[in-house]
Amino acid sequence: MLVVLAVPIDPLSSFAAERRSAYSSATFASVAPPAKGESLTFQQLVAASGSEETRAALADREGEEVELVGLVTEPERSGFLLTRFVVACCVVDATVAQVQMRPRDAASLEELEELEENAWVRVTGRLALDDEGLPRLDDARVEPTERPDPPYLYPGG
Numbered sequence: 001m002l003v004v005l006a007v008p009i010d011p012l013s014s015f016a017a018e019r020r021s022a023y024s025s026a027t028f029a030s031v032a033p034p035a036k037g038e039s040l041t042f043q044q045l046v047a048a049s050g051s052e053e054t055r056a057a058l059a060d061r062e063g064e065e066v067e068l069v070g071l072v073t074e075p076e077r078s079g080f081l082l083t084r085f086v087v088a089c090c091v092v093d094a095t096v097a098q099v100q101m102r103p104r105d106a107a108s109l110e111e112l113e114e115l116e117e118n119a120w121v122r123v124t125g126r127l128a129l130d131d132e133g134l135p136r137l138d139d140a141r142v143e144p145t146e147r148p149d150p151p152y153l154y155p156g157g
Contacts (some may be wrong), residue, residue: 031155032059040066040127042084042153046097047133055133066137067124068099069148075115079103079140082123087152093151101125104139120147 033054034040042147045068046074046076048054070082079102085094101123115121122145 015131019057031127034061036060042068042070042082042097042099043086043155045099045127046086048133048135057127058127058135059129059133062127062129064127066127068137069120069122069145070099072115072117072119072121073098075126080115082121082137084153088155097153098107100136101140101142102128102136102138102143108147120145125146 001085019105029047031043031051031054033047033051034044034057037137038083040058048058068082070084073081075085080097083096083098085099086097087094102125104125121142123137123140125140128136130140142156
């Protein structure tokens with residue numbers, strides 16, 4: 001006799017994120033490039049992968065402090081991916097948006113080692129761009145936070 005135990009999967013988890021498509025360039029159409037003086041959003045940072053205009057606007061703001069909330073995925077000694085699910089139409093069609101986080105110092109590395117995958121965190125870090133102009137947060141300071149309500153992001157907001 002075979003017994004199957006059904007354990008529900010959290011739809012907002014690293015397991016779900018690995019099985020979803022990435023935030024697509026089709027969704028970028030509704031994400032405006034960041035204007036000077038406004039707070040940078042998760043959507044704007046992720047939109048840089050599909051928009052030269054957004055990459056250029058972010059390059060002008062490199063070094064600024066950014067605060068984001070998200071789910072810890074792929075934690076490792078050098079950092080982790082901050083993940084959010086983006087809903088353009090329906091939750092079932094949600095895509096994944098991720099931004100790389102890098103710690104600020106040795107003490108932060110120790111904090112990262114204690115981070116659990118799927119933990120909700122608030123990250124404050126310095127905007128940096130890689131060789132392709134894609135954003136990440138360096139010198140990241142991480143603190144636990146509650147899961148936002150609603151937990152999803154929307155393309156234009």
